[in-house]
Each structure stands twice: as structure tokens, then as C-alpha cells.
Amino acid sequence: MPSLPATLLAFLSILSLVFGGKVLVFPLDGSHWVNMKVLIEELHTRGHNVTVLRASNSWYIKKESPFYTSITVYNSGGIEKELFEEFSRNILVIRRQKRSFWTKLKLVSEVGAVFEEMHRNQLNLMGNIFENKDLMDSLQTAKYDLLLTDPAVGGGFFLAYRLGLPLVLNVRWTMHGEAHFEIAPSPLSYIPVPGLELTDKMTFVQRVQNILVYMFSKFQKARTVSKHYRSFCEKYFGSEINYKAILQDADIWLMRNDFTFEFPRPTMPNIVYMGGFQCKPSKPLPDDLEEFVKSSGDHGLIVMSLGTLFTHLPEDITEEIAAAFAGLPQKIIWRHTGPRPVNIGDNTLLVDWLPQNDLLGHAKTKVFITHGGTNGIQEAIYHGVPILGLPLVFDQPDNLSRMKVRGTAKLLDIAELNRTMFLEALKEVLYNPSYKENIQRLSKVHHDQPMKPLDRAMFWIEFVMRNKGASHLRTQSFRMSWIEYHSIDVILTLLMILVLFCVLIYSIVKCICLKVVLKKKVKTQ
Incomplete structure (x- = not known):
């Protein structure tokens, strides 16, 4: 049964x-x-x-x-x-x-x-x-x-x-x-x-x-x-x-x-x-990825993905980023489809595709490096992972600027990017606890809703x-003309009534004054 x-x-x-x-x-x-x-x-x-x-x-x-x-x-x-x-x-x-x-x-x-x-x-x-x-x-x-x-x-x-x-x-x-x-x-x-x-x-x-x-x-x-x-x-x-x-x-x-x-x-x-x-609790990673992530020990994992349009950057930038990664104790999973960088370190795994939501939800993930697409930003908020941002186009700079204002992200300009700058920014997000604290506070607010x-x-x-x-x-506001929407017609009508009222009062006062003056003249004569 x-x-x-x-x-x-x-x-x-x-x-x-x-x-x-x-x-x-x-x-x-x-x-x-x-x-x-x-x-x-x-x-x-x-x-x-x-x-x-x-x-x-x-x-x-x-x-x-x-x-x-x-x-x-x-x-x-x-x-x-x-x-x-x-x-x-x-x-x-x-x-x-x-x-x-x-x-x-x-x-x-x-x-x-x-x-x-x-x-x-x-x-x-x-x-x-x-x-x-x-x-x-x-x-x-x-x-x-x-x-x-x-x-x-x-x-x-x-x-x-x-x-x-x-x-x-x-x-x-x-x-x-x-x-x-x-x-x-x-x-x-x-x-x-x-x-x-x-x-x-x-x-x-x-x-x-x-x-x-x-x-x-x-x-x-x-x-x-x-x-x-x-x-x-x-x-x-x-x-x-x-x-x-x-x-x-x-x-x-x-x-x-x-x-x-x-x-x-x-x-x-x-x-x-x-x-x-679109966010959801993370699922277990495939065995090969899980083994790589666990091998990071206490240092943890860095996830890098620049979305579907920018799966690889120009070669000189790629080499600078790879060299910066090689100098870190953390393990890195990097979505990259271009030529393999010469400076790539043993701690960096290059993949054509990655389970982004599941990686961001992994306990060992320390930083998310992203271009600032809406999906990635929302997943970072959901899982409470601080961000290193490389804004490129569309809404990405705005998205990342909002995260920067909230103290959850550090931004880099790709026009000035080199390994030293990249490494310094990454270490700041990794080791300054305020980024983690702020993103987790934001994540808590996001999850605290009735449904x-x-x-x-x-x-x-x-x-x-x-x-x-x-x-x-x-x-119904969009069905109104801008004159109606901003009540310009009402304001002008009321102003006209006020002006007419003032003119009427002025005319009455003037008329009364004239009558008084005429009466005084008649009396004196």
C-alpha cells in the first residue's frame, strides 16, 4: 500500500x-x-x-x-x-x-x-x-x-x-x-x-x-x-x-x-x-571537480567566469591574469576557451564550461571573478560570495557599481589591467573580511522573504x-499626455482663476475707492 x-x-x-x-x-x-x-x-x-x-x-x-x-x-x-x-x-x-x-x-x-x-x-x-x-x-x-x-x-x-x-x-x-x-x-x-x-x-x-x-x-x-x-x-x-x-x-x-x-x-x-x-541550493560537484576543489585545503577556491560572450580575453591580458593566479595558494577554476596561457600555474584548472551555481554554493569558494552579468551577480548574492569585477559592456558596469557601493565587490578597469594590479585587488577581496561580511549580510536579507x-x-x-x-x-498614467500627467492644465487653470480673482478684487476695491473719492468731492462742493 x-x-x-x-x-x-x-x-x-x-x-x-x-x-x-x-x-x-x-x-x-x-x-x-x-x-x-x-x-x-x-x-x-x-x-x-x-x-x-x-x-x-x-x-x-x-x-x-x-x-x-x-x-x-x-x-x-x-x-x-x-x-x-x-x-x-x-x-x-x-x-x-x-x-x-x-x-x-x-x-x-x-x-x-x-x-x-x-x-x-x-x-x-x-x-x-x-x-x-x-x-x-x-x-x-x-x-x-x-x-x-x-x-x-x-x-x-x-x-x-x-x-x-x-x-x-x-x-x-x-x-x-x-x-x-x-x-x-x-x-x-x-x-x-x-x-x-x-x-x-x-x-x-x-x-x-x-x-x-x-x-x-x-x-x-x-x-x-x-x-x-x-x-x-x-x-x-x-x-x-x-x-x-x-x-x-x-x-x-x-x-x-x-x-x-x-x-x-x-x-x-x-x-x-x-x-x-534562477538561484537554487548547490548540488554536489562532479567527482573530478570535487577532488580538485577539496585539494585547495584551507586556502579555498576562486571561480572565474566572464559569461557566454567573453569566454576568452586578449592573449596579453590572459597571460597577466594567469601569472597572478600562479602566485596564489588558492585553487582556481577558470572558464576559458582561448589558447592555454603560457604562465598558467598548477593551481589553475581551465574549463570550457562550469557549474557556476554549484561552485558558488560550495563551502570552499572564497571569491567570484565576474564581468557583472545579472545572473552571476544574483548567484553571488544568493550564496554570499564576494566579487572581483571586470565590467565590460551592457548593464555590467552598473551591476558591479551597485555591488561596490554595498561593499561586496572590488572593481578593475580592463584598460589598465596587469598582474600586479589584479593580484593586489584579488588579495584585498580574499583577505579583507569586510567583503565577506557585507555580501553575507546582503545574502541574509535576500533569503529573508515570505516566499x-x-x-x-x-x-x-x-x-x-x-x-x-x-x-x-x-x-492609467501612460495613457495621459505629459500635460495631464504633471497636472499642467490644472495648475494653469488654478493660476488663471487666481489671477481673475485678484483682478476682480482689485476692480472691486478700485470701484469702492472711486465711489468714496466721488462722495467726498460732492460733500466738499
């Missing part, structure tokens, strides 16, 4: 299958897919039926999966993996130049050009979907409960609008930038614009800089991004439809950060914070399924 827990588990499994929903997913490839895949797998575990729309030239989004059914759409354009690798090489060349206004401008220009190409590609893909009548008919017939998408490179919200589906965003970035700026009040007096590496405590000069960069970024987005989305929206929905309104009309914004990482700021009721949702971030995300996705949306949580 089966035990009670086993019977209960089976019963709950049956219930989840009975009440399972149908979810259509339009994901973004690359590192963003790592996050989306976590949500997809959890939805599958809870008995939901997931369908993923993928491009035929996807890098990471596989056609076959036990967790979802895929629909492949032909896509011949866009940025291939080889072009992205060339982009990463160009970024490293620019980053290694001395920091100045011009190098910053070159970096912005390089990133902007690549992003514009990505946006064009995604809209071409969405156009192929819209013009495929059989595909659109099948999507309509399937009667999905909601559409889940990542709007960093938009397109999915257009599909939700066309199919009339509730929309949930897996978001930190939209095509315009940081997602809070899309729907939440964002006073520039204490909310830094991404890319400036500022805090919420700005001097006057920094606030001037913050406003100027915000205005420049709005101009740049209008020139390189917005025109493509406006053109697409006009072609398929008509000129009376505003593409921003379609995006802002999303039911739930699942935000991939929280206030252990982000500076305090205004938010909205349909923004759900799930920072660290796990992934469970919170699942609740709100299922909430949207059960209630056919969450319109009661959507703000």
Missing part, C-alpha cells in the same frame, strides 16, 4: 495536470534564454502546457525539449553567433583604450548599432509570423491562456495584442532601456540612468549629468529603435495604435531584480520582483491565467 505522502503527491500532480494552463512563449535568445528557460521548466513541472516560438537560426533555444513544444519560424536575417563574437572582440578593443568621452561614445555607438540590427531582425521575424496565415490560425485555434515574453528586443507584445492574450513580461530591460522607466515614476533627482554608474545619492553635478544623459538616450532610442517599432505597428495595426501603449498594457512585469540589489525607487502594483529566481522568488513568479503567472489578465493592477 503506498504511503500517505506518496499518495498526496500523486493527487497533487493529477490536480496540477487537470488545472494546467496553456502558455505561449516568445523568448529572446542568448543569456536571456537562460532566465526564460527556468520559468518554462517550472511551468512544466506545475502541469502547464508550454509552447515556444523560436527562430530557425536560434543559438540556444532547442527545437526538441521535454519541457515545451516548439514552433519554428524561418528567419534568414539578423545577428548570427559569429557576428556577436566579432562584436565582443570590438568591445574589448574599445574597453582597453584609456577612458575618455570619445571611448565612451565609441562604446555607445558600437552597442547601439548591434542593438538596432537585433531590433530589425526581431521585427522581421514577427512580420514572418503575422504573414503566415496557417501559423496565425493555429495560434488562434490553440486558445492559449497567456503570452510570456522578454521585451528587451520587442516583438512578443505585438503577438499578444494580435492574439488578444493576457501579457506577462519576463523583464529587466525593454527595447527602450531599464523597464521601470517604462511605467513607474522615475525622478531623475535620485534615480540614476543606467550606464552612468551613479547611486541614488547624487551631487548637483551628477544630477546635471544624469538629466543630460537621459535626454541623449531618449534621442538615441528615437533615432535607432522607436522608428522601427512605429513603422511595424503602423503596418500591421494602423497609425492610430501606439506601440508603447501595447507594451505598457502588459498585465504583469516579472522584474529580474529586487531591492537587495536595486536602489529604492517608486514602483507599480503590477511589477513583481523575482530577483535571484521564494520563483514561487512568487509562478503565483502571478497562474493568477493571470485564472483571472484572464490583471487589468486592475495596470496604471
Whole structure:
């Protein structure tokens, strides 16, 4: 006879299958897919039926999966993996130049050009979907409960609008930038614009800089991004439809950060914070890795990974880092796919891939060397591992600057990097106890919440399924003109009334005074 827990588990499994929903997913490839895949797998575990729309030239989004059914759409354009690798090489060349206004401008220009190409590609893909009548008919017939998408490179919200589906965003970035700026009040007096590496405590000069960069970024987005989305929206929905309104009309914004990482700021009721949702307790390492880690003894382990785009650095930098590692008593596991450095020490293990979460959760791990990607930062917070940061591009400098402000990270500029500087910085993070204490304090705050971030995300996705949306949580502010939003019309009306009242009082007083003067004249005569 089966035990009670086993019977209960089976019963709950049956219930989840009975009440399972149908979810259509339009994901973004690359590192963003790592996050989306976590949500997809959890939805599958809870008995939901997931369908993923993928491009035929996807890098990471596989056609076959036990967790979802895929629909492949032909896509011949866009940025291939080889072009992205060339982009990463160009970024490293620019980053290694001395920091100045011009190098910053070159970096912005390089990133902007690549992003514009990505946006064009995604809209071409969405156009192929819209013009495929059989595909659109099948999507309509399937009667999905909601559409889940990542709007960093938009397109999915257009599909939700066309199919009339509730929309949930897996978001930190939209095509315009940081997602809070899309729907939440964002006073520039204490909310830094991404890319400036500022805090919420700005001097006057920094606030001037913050406003100027915000205005420049709005101009740049209008020139390189917005025109493509406006053109697409006009072609398929008509000129009376505003593409921003379609995006802002999303039911739930699942935000991939929280206030252990982000500076305090205004938010909205349909923004759900799930920072660290992809993190989990570490699993045992493979035998060969476990043996290498244990051989570190009391000195411990250093983990180095620069993400999927920067798996190897220029050879001269690699040699400097390898030489610095060789002078340490710790063991190092380094994700590196380039030529083997000549200066590599016996204490350093080079790998093509590493189980990052499991290594960061290992008791012997002392420091995490990272480029500052969101996933790596969140895993470091989750496991309480101090950071040595090598920021390169995108949101990485901002992410690491937030960790530096909290005393959990030491940052190095790759333009000035040499073995002496690298070794000194690494020893500071290793042997200054404040870094470990601060990151563990941050980790404690992150874990001290009523429910796990992934469970919170699942609740709100299922909430949207059960209630056919969450319109009661959507703000109406974005539907207002800037004159209405800032009550300029009300202020001007009240000022006009005040002026008229003052004129009326003045006229009455003047009239009374004139009558008094006239009476006195009559009496004297």
C-alpha cells in the first residue's frame, strides 16, 4: 500500500495536470534564454502546457525539449553567433583604450548599432509570423491562456495584442532601456540612468549629468529603435495604435531584480520582483571537480567566469591574469576557451564550461571573478560570495557599481589591467573580511522573504491565467499626455482663476475707492 505522502503527491500532480494552463512563449535568445528557460521548466513541472516560438537560426533555444513544444519560424536575417563574437572582440578593443568621452561614445555607438540590427531582425521575424496565415490560425485555434515574453528586443507584445492574450513580461530591460522607466515614476533627482554608474545619492553635478544623459538616450532610442517599432505597428495595426501603449498594457512585469540589489525607487502594483529566481541550493560537484576543489585545503577556491560572450580575453591580458593566479595558494577554476596561457600555474584548472551555481554554493569558494552579468551577480548574492569585477559592456558596469557601493565587490578597469594590479585587488577581496561580511549580510536579507522568488513568479503567472489578465493592477498614467500627467492644465487653470480673482478684487476695491473719492468731492462742493 503506498504511503500517505506518496499518495498526496500523486493527487497533487493529477490536480496540477487537470488545472494546467496553456502558455505561449516568445523568448529572446542568448543569456536571456537562460532566465526564460527556468520559468518554462517550472511551468512544466506545475502541469502547464508550454509552447515556444523560436527562430530557425536560434543559438540556444532547442527545437526538441521535454519541457515545451516548439514552433519554428524561418528567419534568414539578423545577428548570427559569429557576428556577436566579432562584436565582443570590438568591445574589448574599445574597453582597453584609456577612458575618455570619445571611448565612451565609441562604446555607445558600437552597442547601439548591434542593438538596432537585433531590433530589425526581431521585427522581421514577427512580420514572418503575422504573414503566415496557417501559423496565425493555429495560434488562434490553440486558445492559449497567456503570452510570456522578454521585451528587451520587442516583438512578443505585438503577438499578444494580435492574439488578444493576457501579457506577462519576463523583464529587466525593454527595447527602450531599464523597464521601470517604462511605467513607474522615475525622478531623475535620485534615480540614476543606467550606464552612468551613479547611486541614488547624487551631487548637483551628477544630477546635471544624469538629466543630460537621459535626454541623449531618449534621442538615441528615437533615432535607432522607436522608428522601427512605429513603422511595424503602423503596418500591421494602423497609425492610430501606439506601440508603447501595447507594451505598457502588459498585465504583469516579472522584474529580474529586487531591492537587495536595486536602489529604492517608486514602483507599480503590477511589477513583481523575482530577483535571484534562477538561484537554487548547490548540488554536489562532479567527482573530478570535487577532488580538485577539496585539494585547495584551507586556502579555498576562486571561480572565474566572464559569461557566454567573453569566454576568452586578449592573449596579453590572459597571460597577466594567469601569472597572478600562479602566485596564489588558492585553487582556481577558470572558464576559458582561448589558447592555454603560457604562465598558467598548477593551481589553475581551465574549463570550457562550469557549474557556476554549484561552485558558488560550495563551502570552499572564497571569491567570484565576474564581468557583472545579472545572473552571476544574483548567484553571488544568493550564496554570499564576494566579487572581483571586470565590467565590460551592457548593464555590467552598473551591476558591479551597485555591488561596490554595498561593499561586496572590488572593481578593475580592463584598460589598465596587469598582474600586479589584479593580484593586489584579488588579495584585498580574499583577505579583507569586510567583503565577506557585507555580501553575507546582503545574502541574509535576500533569503529573508515570505516566499521564494520563483514561487512568487509562478503565483502571478497562474493568477493571470485564472483571472484572464490583471487589468486592475495596470496604471492609467501612460495613457495621459505629459500635460495631464504633471497636472499642467490644472495648475494653469488654478493660476488663471487666481489671477481673475485678484483682478476682480482689485476692480472691486478700485470701484469702492472711486465711489468714496466721488462722495467726498460732492460733500466738499
